[in-house]
Amino acid sequence: MFLAFHEIRRGPVRFSLLALAIGLLLFLVLFQQAIQNGLITSFVGALRNQSAPVVVFSLDGQRTLQGSTVSDDIDAKVREVEGVDAVARAGQGTFTVTIGGGDATDASILGTDDPGLGRPSELSGGRRAEAEGEAVGSEADFEVGDEVSVVASGDGEAVVLTVVGVARDVQLSVEPTLFTDLATYEASVRAVNPQAPVVPVNGLFVRPADGVDPAELADRINEAAPDADAVTREEAARTAPGVAQIRQSFQIIFALYGMVVPLVTGLFFLIVTLQKARSLTLLRAIGARTGVLATALVTQVLAVTFLGVIVGIGLYRLVTSGGELSSLTVRFDPALAIGWGIGFLVLAVVGSLASLRRVLRIDPMDATTGAGT
Amino acid sequence: MTDPALQMTGVRKVYGSGDQEVVALDCDELTIAEDEIVALVGPSGSGKTTLCSIAGGLLQATEGTVEVGGRDITELSASELTDFRRTAVGFVFQTVNLVPFLTARENLLVVDELGGRRSRNGAKAKERADQLLDELGLTDRAGNLSSELSGGQRQRVAIGRALMNDPALVLFDEPTSALDSKLGDQVVKLIRDEMKSRGTAAIIVTHDDRITHYADRTVHIEDGRITD
Ligand SMILES: Nc1ncnc2c1ncn2[C@@H]1O[C@H](COP(=O)(O)OP(=O)(O)OP(=O)(O)O)[C@@H](O)[C@H]1O
Ligand SMILES: [Mg+2]
Numbered sequence: 001m002f003l004a005f006h007e008i009r010r011g012p013v014r015f016s017l018l019a020l021a022i023g024l025l026l027f028l029v030l031f032q033q034a035i036q037n038g039l040i041t042s043f044v045g046a047l048r049n050q051s052a053p054v055v056v057f058s059l060d061g062q063r064t065l066q067g068s069t070v071s072d073d074i075d076a077k078v079r080e081v082e083g084v085d086a087v088a089r090a091g092q093g094t095f096t097v098t099i100g101g102g103d104a105t106d107a108s109i110l111g112t113d114d115p116g117l118g119r120p121s122e123l124s125g126g127r128r129a130e131a132e133g134e135a136v137g138s139e140a141d142f143e144v145g146d147e148v149s150v151v152a153s154g155d156g157e158a159v160v161l162t163v164v165g166v167a168r169d170v171q172l173s174v175e176p177t178l179f180t181d182l183a184t185y186e187a188s189v190r191a192v193n194p195q196a197p198v199v200p201v202n203g204l205f206v207r208p209a210d211g212v213d214p215a216e217l218a219d220r221i222n223e224a225a226p227d228a229d230a231v232t233r234e235e236a237a238r239t240a241p242g243v244a245q246i247r248q249s250f251q252i253i254f255a256l257y258g259m260v261v262p263l264v265t266g267l268f269f270l271i272v273t274l275q276k277a278r279s280l281t282l283l284r285a286i287g288a289r290t291g292v293l294a295t296a297l298v299t300q301v302l303a304v305t306f307l308g309v310i311v312g313i314g315l316y317r318l319v320t321s322g323g324e325l326s327s328l329t330v331r332f333d334p335a336l337a338i339g340w341g342i343g344f345l346v347l348a349v350v351g352s353l354a355s356l357r358r359v360l361r362i363d364p365m366d367a368t369t370g371a372g373t
Numbered sequence: 374m375t376d377p378a379l380q381m382t383g384v385r386k387v388y389g390s391g392d393q394e395v396v397a398l399d400c401d402e403l404t405i406a407e408d409e410i411v412a413l414v415g416p417s418g419s420g421k422t423t424l425c426s427i428a429g430g431l432l433q434a435t436e437g438t439v440e441v442g443g444r445d446i447t448e449l450s451a452s453e454l455t456d457f458r459r460t461a462v463g464f465v466f467q468t469v470n471l472v473p474f475l476t477a478r479e480n481l482l483v484v485d486e487l488g489g490r491r492s493r494n495g496a497k498a499k500e501r502a503d504q505l506l507d508e509l510g511l512t513d514r515a516g517n518l519s520s521e522l523s524g525g526q527r528q529r530v531a532i533g534r535a536l537m538n539d540p541a542l543v544l545f546d547e548p549t550s551a552l553d554s555k556l557g558d559q560v561v562k563l564i565r566d567e568m569k570s571r572g573t574a575a576i577i578v579t580h581d582d583r584i585t586h587y588a589d590r591t592v593h594i595e596d597g598r599i600t601d
Contacts (some may be wrong), residue, residue: 002479002486010474010518279472285431286534287459288487289452295489364458365431367466368422368546 003283003292004299007276015300018268019307022261026312026344027319029257030337034320034330036250039174040243041329045138046110046172046179048237052088052117052205053214055236056221057229063240065092065110065172065202070228077225078204083212084221088114088205091185094175095192096151099142104151107141107176109161111185118205119179126165133184136165140329141176148178152191159187169329206230261344262351269301273355280359285367293359297352305348309341376443378542378574379405379428384437386423386597397423398597400437405542408572410565412579412588420597421578422467425544428576429462430454442541459487463535463543467550470531471519477530478502478515484537498537505533508567525556532564536571543568545577549584561587 008015041048047055056078061068070089079087092110099105112118115128120136126144129135137146146163161178171177186199208217214232221230231239238244273280280293320332386398398420405411413421426432427439430446431454438447446457458464471480485498494501506515509529519527528548535543545564549557561577561584568575577588585591593600 002483006479007474276472276474278469279474282466282469282472283483283487284455285458285466286464286484286487287455287457287538289455289459289489292487292489364455365426367464367469368426368431369468 003296004303007296008300008303014272015304016307018265019304019311021264022305022308022344022348023311023315025257025261025264026309026340027315029254029340030312030316031319031330032250032253033336033340034316034333035328036246037333038328038330039246040237041169042171042174043242043246044172044237044240045169046108046120046177047233047240049120049122049167049170050118050179050205050233051121052207053233054206054208054218054221054230055233056204056206056225057231058203059227059229061203061229063229063231063236065090066094068202068229069200070202070204074225074228075201075204078206078221078228078230081217081221081224083209083217084206085209085212086114086117086207088112088117089182089201090118090203090205091182091189091199092172092202093185093189094173095188097176098149098151099146101147101149105176107148107178108172109135109150109178109180109185109188110172111180111182111188112205113182114205115181117207120165120167120170122167123165124168126163129164129180132181133159133161134164135161135178135180135184136167136170137163137179138171138177139166139168140171142166142178150188150191154194156191156194157187159184159191161188258343258347261347264351265301265305265348266351266354269297269352269355270358273297273358277358277362281362281364281366284362284364290360290362293362294356297356297359298349301348301352302345305345309344312344313337313341375407376440377404378407378409378442379403379576380438380440381424381428382438384427384434384439386420386427386432387435396597398427398434400424400597400599403592403599405574405576407541408569408574409590410568410575410577410588412577412585412591413594414579414582414585414591415594417580419594421594422546423597424594425546425576425578428542429464429544430457456488459484460538461541463538463540465528465531465535465543465545465548467546470534471527473519476516476518477511477522477526477533478506480519480530481505481533481537484534501537502533505536509533509563524551525560528552528560529563532560532567536567536573539571540573543573543575545575547578547580549579549581554581554583557581557584 057063057068058070090112094106094108096104097107124139142163144163148161150159152158161180189199208214218230218232221228317332320330381400381403384400388395388397415421427434481502485494506512511529514526549560565587
């Protein structure tokens with residue numbers, strides 16, 4: 001302790017710079033992690049945070065509602081599977097809308113014929129949609145009371161949705177998203193395409209009976225209806241197209257940070273250790289146990305890294321205090337911060353192994369000649 | 374009678390092997406009494422540092438036995454030698470003696486930290502450090518880093534550091550080589566006073582015959598052999 005802290009006290013600038021560098025690195029990692037989570041949430045938040053534990057696509061639908069078409073045959077088979085409590089039919093599409101008569105923008109409308117299934121499980125404001133034409137919107141894009149008109153084409157009839165509630169983290173494909181009843185969804189499709197003979201059902205939202213495991217039920221549905229692709233809500237979110245790619249590219253970035261952290265701390269402490277090699281040799285010669293010198297080194301590494309972690313988490317906290325970055329939601333996640341903080345401490349210690357090795361291999365005899373530098 | 378501070382018997386240190394063999398030290402017998410100050414004089418390369426290193430547990434002899442304060446250190450392991458150096462001997466080296474990022478006082482106190490948590494004396498060590506600094510006339514320089522001290526002051530701090538653990542034997546390897554002769558004289562006088570007031574034995578290595586009169590005895594060494 002004595003050695004470790006006295007040295008830091010005599011050279012506060014260099015140790016502070018290292019702490020700052022570590023802090024910035026940690027901040028970058030946490031911030032990018034927040035962006036990754038925000039991105040994934042905007043892609044599949046609607047699936048992840050809706051009320052049905054099991055989602056059924058058609059096998060050729062590539063796990064997107066928009067690409068999937070559920071036939072009456074599949075619908076009938078799913079309803080017969082043992083352990084199914086309720087099934088809602090769902091349609092989803094992207095429409096050009098105007099909010100309160102403003103500029104035209106794209107929005108995703110997801111309609112289900114059961115208000116208890118395929119709708120946001122928690123609202124952050126307002127109430128659930130009850131009557132036809134009422135909708136719950138994604139919080140980042142809508143406010144309670146908004147009148148959203150689906151822009152009609154040809155001789156289609158415009159549809160107006162009234163936002164009666166909002167929910168957090170429920171976007172689909174990074175679009176403003178509205179949850180409504182199936183009839184309103186179908187009316188929206190007809191507004192754009194008045195000649196549409198039938199509006200296909202894109203997917204099914206299924207609630208298992210009491211005590212039935214969603215994953216098991218999904219398996220049973222897949223067996224009973226070979227053309228269906230049933231998955232749990234979590235898997236639907238995890239395996240949606242794009243999500244895996246986002247994760248992968250970020251993972252490469254994180255792996256790079258995982259290498260930079262031990263490199264930076266390792267190099268820093270190696271330089272410091274080499275610079276004070278004569279002192280370390282002297283201390284060994286006058287009877288310092290290697291353990292004492294090693295402890296001093298590790299204490300410094302941990303102290304400086306800890307300081308950096310505090311700085312990094314502080315910056316992360318500061319930047320995420322707004323909750324939003326352009327249209328992306330970036331949130332402060334304490335578990336993430338602590339997890340990465342501990343990771344950084346471990347990585348820093350790993351990086352200082354080279355210096356530790358150097359300390360352990362000091363020959364105290366070098367003190368008699370002044371060698372050992 | 375108490376044990377001698379140092380007893381070397383048949384100690385040889387050989388570097389290399391075969392044709393390249395260098396006999397750095399070949400000492401049949403050397404005894405230093407409990408409170409004796411010995412000046413070790415000899416030309417460069419004669420084995421003075423080698424002798425001190427073996428006596429101080431920095432280096433292990435190729436053969437022979439070494440006893441310090443009655444304790445046989447010949448067979449000690451590396452970590453036992455570390456503890457021996459910290460607790461039983463004091464060193465003042467030829468070149469580097471102070472830790473630059475510690476103040477004069479901290480350079481003394483650090484000795485108390487080197488054995489780890491359990492062997493610490495705490496308040497007693499602080500008391501001892503302050504007393505030594507006072508004796509060495511360094512009280513008003515106690516808070517200065519070594520870069521802020523003069524050569525003579527630095528050497529005095531090193532002497533204080535060497536005395537911190539109340540050693541049985543203190544080894545001074547050319548303590549005056551970096552000082553002018555007047556200052557050198559003062560430092561050797563100080564060493565003598567400190568040793569005599571404590572009754573501690575010391576070996577003072579020197580090239581300089583003028584300072585040998587402060588010693589109780591002068592031992593000459595040449596080509597690793599003690600000549601008288
Ligand atoms: N590590 C080593 N390997 C080989 N030979 C060595 C080694 N260390 C010392 N020697 C040799 O041992 C002999 C004694 O060296 P030592 O350092 O004890 O001399 P010294 O009397 O202290 O000299 P000086 O007055 O120059 O300090 C020298 O010939 C030296 O070259
Ligand atoms: Mg020498």
